[in-house]
Amino acid sequence: MMKKTYFSLMAALVALAVALAACTPTGGEPESIAAPTEQPAAETVEGATDLEKTDEMSENGLQGVRWVLVSYLNAAGETVEALADRExxxxxxxxxxVAGNGSCNNYFAGYTVDGANLTISQAGSTMMACTDEGVMEQExxxxxxxxxxxxxxxxxxxxQIANAEGATVLTFRAVAPTALVGTNWTATMVNNNREAVSGLIAxxxxxxxxxxxxxxNGSAGCNNYMTSYTLDGGNITIxxxxxxxxxxxxxxxxxxQETAFVTMLSQAATYTISGNVLELRTAEGALIVSFMAE
Incomplete structure (x- = not known):
């Protein structure tokens, strides 16, 4: 029964993904986010103190690693390799x-660990539609x-993550994050300084x-720019x-575009690196620029 329910769920999501692909937003529109119907905070293990919970969460080896999908169980119940060009x-x-990229959209969810048991809540995600073949089905x-x-x-x-029946549904490999210093970063999304984020002009x-x-230092699109920065944990001052x-x-x-980028750059307050993607954000959390490592 559980197996039928699981495959029915995947089939429904695949149908929804294909429907979404018919209404792809333009690159100039700010991305929207769909919240999950229920996003509970991570639950504590019954009878465990907060310190014991923290120790268990940190000792499972899941944290501090970027996990990249290798293979997954599809709606037909077949284990297939992940798309080579869509992480x-x-x-x-x-x-x-837990957060990451589903193949097209960014997602976020809650998770709990109890020994070898892993529970992940329903995910919320951005709502872009990617038209490349197989991307939305994989996601x-x-x-x-x-x-x-x-x-x-x-x-x-x-x-490896298995379902309640013991079938492996996801296999990941560990990937070290890209270093901030010494990497050539190329922008993929920029803030236009009018409360919107879009792709770069062709x-x-x-x-x-x-x-x-x-x-x-780098290129702002037409002119070269140069400045200095300091780091304090995940905080950055430019x-x-x-x-x-x-x-x-x-x-x-x-x-x-260049003027907006240079102006917004000095408003950076935090930075994050997820795999080969660097994001600079304001103190309020607004995205300034998203870079990809070359």
Missing amino acids: ATAEFGADGR AAFLAALQAAATFTNDGETL DTTITAVFTEDGKL LPAATTRKMCPEPAGVME
Whole structure:
């Protein structure tokens, strides 16, 4: 009965994903987020103190690792390899939250661990639709498999998640996160300084290189910029940038995009690296720029 329910759930999610693909938002629209119908906080183990819960969560080997999907159980009950050009990921936090990319959308959920038992709540996610073949189907199966989690095994390099019937529904490999310093970062999304985030104008490139001596430089789209930065844990301070003084008449809008990027850059308050993606955000949590490592 449980197996039929699980496969029915995955089939329903696949159908929903295909329907979503018919209404893909434009790159200029800010992304929206669908909250789960129920997103409970991570539950404590009955009779355990907060300290004991924290110790158990930290000793399971799930945290501090970026897990990248290798294979998953699809709606037909077949184990298939993950798409080579579309990563699905999971990162387990000490606060009882798991988040990552489902193949197209970012997602978040709660999780609890009790020995080898793993429970993951229904996930919320952004609501983009990706039209590349198989992407939305993989994401639907991936999210359904996460919610079906019952147990896990982890040898430090490979994480396997099984459902209540003991079938392996997800297999991940461990990947070290990309370093902030010394990496060539290329922007994929930028804030236009009008409370919206969009992809870059076609045929423009924004880059960033953080050096060990606290310097930050790159291309803002037309001109080169240079500034300095300091780190304090996950917090970052970036001083107002100086730039060269060229004028680029084409492509249309490049100078406005550059001005918005340079202006917003000094408002950065936090940074996060998830795999090969770097995000800079304001103190209020607004996305300033999303970079991808080259």
